[in-house]
Amino acid sequence: MKKLMLGNEAIARGAYEAGVRVVSSYPGTPSTEITEFASKYDEMYSEWAPNEKVAVETASGAAIAGGRAVSAMKHVGLNVAADPLFTMSYIGVNAGLVLCVADDPGMHSSQNEQDSRNYALASKIPMMEPADSSECKDFMKKAFELSEKYDTPILMRLTTRVAHSQSLVELEDRVEIPVKPYEKDIPKHVMVPAFAKQKHPKVEARMQALAEEAATADFNKVIMRGTDIGIITAGISYQYTEEALPDASILKLGMVWPLPEKLIRDFASKVKKCYVIEELDPFLEKQIKAMGIEVIGKDILPLEGEYTAAMLKDKILGIAPKEMASADEPVPVRPPVMCPGCSHRGVFYVLSKLGLHVSGDIGCYSLGSAAPLFAMDSIICMGASISAAHGMEKAAGRDFAKKTVAVLGDSTFIHSGITGLIDVVYNKGTSTVIILDNSITGMTGHQQNPSTGFTIKGEPTRQVDLVKLAEAVGVDRVTVVDPFDVEKFEKVVKEEIAADEPSVIIAQRPCALLKKAGYTGTYRINPEKCKNCKICMKLGCPAISITENGPVINETLCVGCGLCPNVCKFGAIEKVN
Amino acid sequence: MNIMIVGVGGQGTLLASRILGAAAQNIGMDVKLSEVHGMSQRGGSVVTYVRYGEKIASPIIEEGGADLILAFEQLEAYRYISYLKEGGTYIVNTQKTDPMPVICGTAKYPEEILEKIAAKGIDVIACDALALAKEAGNQKATNVALIGVLAKHSTIEKEDWMKALNSTVPPKFLEANLKAFELGYNHE
DSSP states (O other), X not given: OEEEEEXXXXXXXXXXXXXXXXXXXXXXXXXXXXXXXXXXXXXXXXEEOSSHHHHHHHHHHHHHHTOOEEEEEEHHHHHHTHHHHHHHHHHOOSSOEEEEEEEOTTOSSOSOOOOTHHHHHHHTOOEXXXXXXXXXXXHHHHHHHHHHHHTOOEEEEEEHHHHTEEEEEEOOOOXXXXXXXXOOOHHHHXXXXXXXXXXXXXHHHHHHHHHHHHTTOTTSEEEOOOSSEEEEEETHHHHHHHHHOTTSEEEEESEEESOOHHHHHHHHHHSSEEEEEOSSSOHHHHHHHHTTOOOBOTTTSOSSSOOOHHHHIIIIIOOOOOOXXXXXXXXXXXXXXXXXXOTTHHHHXXXXXXXXXXXXXXXXXXXXXXXXTOOOOBOOSTTHHHHHHHHHHHHHOHHHHTTEEEEEEHHHIIIIIHHHHHHHHHTTOOOEEEEEEOSSBTTTTOBOOTTTTBOTTSOBOOOOOHHHHHHHTTOOEEEEEOTTSHHHHHHHHHHHHHSSSOEEEEEEOXXXXXXXXXXXXXXXXXXXXXXXXXXXXXXXXXXXXXXXXEEEEOTTTOOOOOOHHHHOSSOOEEEEO | OEEEEEEETTSSHHHHHHHHHHHHHHTTOEEEEEOOOGGGGTTSEEEEEEEEESOOOOSOOOTTOEEEEEESSHHHHHHTGGGEEEEEEEEEEOOOOOOHHHHTTSSOOOSOHHHHHHTXXXXXXXXXXXXXXXXXXXXXXXXXXXXXXXXXXXXXXXXXXXXXXHHHSOHHHHHHHHHHHHHHHTOO
16 A cells, blocks of 8 residues: 655654664654654654653663664754764664654754764764655665664664655555563673773774675665766755756665765766765765765755755756746745744743843744844754853853843753753852743644653653752742733843842743633724834734734734733723624 | 645645645555645745656756646745746635734735736636635635635546545544535636
8 A cells, every 4th residue: 555655754654664662752843753653653652752862862772672763853953862872883782773863954944954964974873865755664674674783773864855745655564573682781782991992893894894785785776877977866866866867877875874885986987977966065975085986066066955956957967947937026025933822922022122132042932033023142052042141141240141031942941951050050140041831842843741741642641840840950039920911921020130049930821822722712903992002013923914004903813812902001902702 | 747835834735735645646646745844834934845747756846847836825926936837827815914024014015916927927816715714614724725726727536636635634624624625616
């Protein structure tokens, strides 16, 4: 049976068919659906971990104990998990271990455009890269074979256009693989210097052996057509190549590290001109050039963003794209915005009004940096809001700290904000931290997390109590407040930034997209009472726009959250039904 | 066949593309879909691509490559004109949603968009799909009303569309969505 599947769903299906027992991940676009789909198979234990490091360690433990395991993350998640990654390369596995990492060329939903293939090189771990959903499934199964054969974790690299594209996949049955016997083996599993020194040469030998297998393996494919142009490519770039250059010969690499030198040399010798087509870094190109093989790559193709077939036709064949019809005038951009009813809007309205420095973080609330709120000064990475605010205080002084808050979500706080908070308390900082507790991990599409009280399967579980947690690390000033009670929220923020000790404000209100938000009806602006002061426009709500006769509420967008009547000084905003 | 669905995050373009993908699979074609998840889903401009035929390589449709564009919103229709092939068809929902720069007053929502598109010699089919969805009993079925309009102008048989709807729409919402589909299908 063939099924139309998202690349991420096919990865989960591959794990299922390969007899995987444990999946542990932290959500991150474009990787999230791998674990969501995995959790639908009852034969595999699946979980959301607090962060990617914990997830990879959990999967590593599972593999050491003898059960096939998977962890999936976005590219920047692999930075968080880099510590266990490098050492698991030495330890190897018992049962197979596959770590899926999804890069985001073009940064559809990311803060940088890093190329995770560099991690394969640096950590000496083989990396496979599928080009469609069918390969996603097949490569997962192959990866488990290789992992166990060569005693190594395997990295499975995806990019957005593979992870988030659907194509047809042939479904097969799951192979039940019993948990392998566990043996206490200190030199293999304990990476102290004496044992690690014994391991390192084995790692080098394993990569050598893998490179030899890669020369004849069926995951690397040679498609010989003409001899004028040869293309070496992998992943989604292969699809663009097929689209743009149907007459070219192609060496399609299914494993992007280690590389099959003989196969590459052989292919390059058969064509007059050889190109390397790869998005982001010249990863393959540099390695191939180091083999002394002449190839053309980044000299003509960009280092940034996604490629297109039209771009390849232009750069390689010199066929410029045709001029197409376009709009007669500039079309206003439509950037993403906080949803109507978003629980974060009250917070950023107040922060914007008070003109504070806001040390921000990763999540839906990153949108607080956009017009008209402009209420976020910096965003670095998951959890950095608190530690960066602490650094700001240490550099710029106490007066600066009195005008500064750190803002992050509940899931981000658990991920790596808590360690920053400990730093503040331990090192005598006075930062004010606002945790936006909306009862869910929002931006990645509603995943449960340790503070929601539910597991990935929706089963009730012990809930991390954010108040007790903050108190336990030594914060004496902890306040829970509804950010839609704008007056009270403003008062609390003013008090806490003035305090000479660290404080935590938990802004509690569910995400508007959750049923439990319970919003009904809509609001309208009564033109009789409206004085056209436009204060409601400062909320940046997509449901309120300005007309010649003053602001109006778009009833198809309004969810009835009730924030705007709380800022209107004239009682002009009234509930409809 | 290359079809683009463009709209505003939250309008249900994703489900629409999945219904289309399922319908194409029902007629035995190779299918590829490219979706948008994450940050840009939050009220931003969203594009999904659906391609079907004998053998499909890239999941992406490029400028000048779309046989048909289904636009859920007028400004988004205006934005993607360059993606339509010569002689291609534009199905446009007449709904308008102001983007943030218009809300903030730093940009103006262009006037008479449908007329301007048609003036380029493009075949425009306009439809008030929100009204059809409301008539069907659920304004969230706007996306499926538009799929109904698309179905009428496609080479896929109606029964393959019905099968696709039954396999992709959650049972709870099926009744209103089937009604919306019919209203779209019979829209002139």
